[in-house]
Amino acid sequence: MLVIKNLVKSFGERKIIDQLNLEIKDGEILTIVGPSGAGKTTLLRCLAGLETIDSGDLIIDGTPFNPVEMANIDQIVGVVFQDFQLFPHLSVIDNITLAPTLVLKEDKVTSKEQSKALLEQLGLQGKEKLMPYQLSGGQKQRVALARALAMKPKIIGYDEPTSALDPELREQVEKVILELKDQGITQIVVTHDLEFAKHIADDMLHVEAL
Incomplete structure (x- = not known):
């Protein structure tokens, strides 16, 4: 609590x-x-x-x-902000795995598997390699949520x-x-x-x- x-x-x-x-x-x-x-x-x-x-x-x-x-x-507390704050030069999967690998020290294979599971959970399977500019507003928001969830x-x-x-x-x-x-x-x-x-x-x- x-x-x-x-x-x-x-x-x-x-x-x-x-x-x-x-x-x-x-x-x-x-x-x-x-x-x-x-x-x-x-x-x-x-x-x-x-x-x-x-x-x-x-x-x-x-x-x-x-x-x-x-x-x-x-x-x-992990926050999903109104402007999403995705890194424009990184793909969807790289946006999600960056912090877990750098901060939580997860190995890249584990982080990628967990990130793909989050994307599937949020209805974004198949979007891993897209760049933020290729996503709709709703998709960007769910990627931002996946990124927040990845930090547990x-x-x-x-x-x-x-x-x-x-x-x-x-x-x-x-x-x-x-x-x-x-x-x-x-x-x-x-x-x-x-x-x-x-x-x-x-x-x-x-x-x-x-």
């Missing part, structure tokens, strides 16, 4: 998150909804160690952790996973997230899409800009 206690985050004089307290149970989906500027993405970045928190405590399974100071091998984090976070997707692709994203829940993966979903949030959520956090 992930516990967040009294988390505070500011940028300069502007307070983005003020004394946030939150619990996310293992295997559940938390959706975070609210307007732009309310700190939704900032929270994900703090949990992933991409931003430092000003004060507060992060606790996973009863043990405090600081994601900024942790080695990548001990990643708690305890929790997967998503930043606006349905933005700019048509209704059919939104349903595909919903299906993938619920399938991962069935596998026991804890997930945090930041979204403006209230209907989508209601469909997938075990718990929902409404936030407002300060």
